[in-house]
Amino acid sequence: MKSLILVDADWIAFQMSSACQFPFRCHDGVWMPFAKEDDVFKAIDERMEYIKEQTGAKKIVMTLSSTDNWRHRFMDTYKGNRDPMNRPVALKAAKQYIAKKYTTLTEPGLEADDVMGIYATDPNWMPSYRKIIVTIDKDLKQIPAWHYNPEGDFEPWKQDTHDADALFFVQALAGDMTDGYSGCKGIGVDTAAKLLDDEPFVWERYEHVFKSGKRAGEKEMRWRKAPAENRYEQALSFYLKAGMTEDDLMNNGAVARILRHGEFDFKTNQTTFNTRELLEVMK
Incomplete structure (x- = not known):
């Protein structure tokens, strides 16, 4: 069966824009974070080619988070400890590049995690493909589906429902x-x-x-x-x-x-x- 990878594009964008960022000293002695967009875009493409090769995937679908989040209806402190100033300067550009270059899924009110979880377990979505969730986030192991962590797995593996529910x-x-x-x-x-x-x-x-x-x-x-x-x-x-x-x-x-x-x-x-x-x- 052909494989399709559902990729956490929030993570890819953050990781690659962080990797390509470096400190720059201005003429007045002020230091600022600096990044070249072309370097970030190249890093994203190279990373995706590597993941595609490792998983044997024929199709890539990137998932990006919506600006709103349903979890705040249950708990307004959810991810409230994230520092908005501590983000790579090219992060927005990286996400825009991904949305333009790749097939991308974004759903109102949903995080990328939820989008991956919903579509990976939908039997009517891309039924001719083996759908593989690609992320480094351990929380996604709650999803009974195929998984691949580029930083920890040698190959895709399948999570069963019992272990997913246990998590x-x-x-x-x-x-x-x-x-x-x-x-x-x-x-x-x-x-x-x-x-x-x-x-x-x-x-x-x-x-x-x-x-x-x-x-x-x-x-x-x-x-x-x-x-x-x-x-x-x-x-x-x-x-x-x-x-x-x-x-x-x-x-x-x-x-x-x-x-x-x-x-x-x-x-x-x-x-x-x-x-x-x-x-x-x-x-």
Whole structure:
């Protein structure tokens, strides 16, 4: 089967415009970042030729983020820690070049990640091609599709649905501070991932009565483990134990989600998935 690569053009534009930027000393002693557009454009083309060769792709489709972002409806701090001044000076020109030179997909309200996730899992879009997601972003492993990371993979590989869903659970609990959402207090990636090794459990509060000693007869509230019906109940219990709310879980889970086919209504520009339902049906 012929291969098609869905490329994170936000990353390509940023990486190549950064690589071609260098400091320039003006005559008055002021230093400024400097880049030649032609060098940036050449670097983009060379990078894409390399990726095309490594994947054996016959077709390239670049994905660029929209200026607006549906995740801000759930969390206004999402990516709010990004410094707009700390961007390569030729970044805008690089994106414009990509949009002009290559077949490019941009959808209102969507990040490039979501565009890749939706089209890679759409069985009716380019059905005669094996669609490969090309990015260095680990979050895209939430998508059950073919993947290729030019900085870590020797060849394309396929992510299965079980592992993709597991990564979503981990992100919903652990969050991602680089993207501006904290997840559950006190829960990191390793802790969240280890939970998936066993059957789901919840933390429940109970009243403990001291049997002896100076505090004999006194009562205090403690936490203990109890069986859970599904991963949603488990995730919620961790949030509640940390003094957080169900809304915190729903919002963190929402912004953590990389969209798949059927999870976005292009007519209303609204997401159609539900964090609770996604976690409840996890295998």
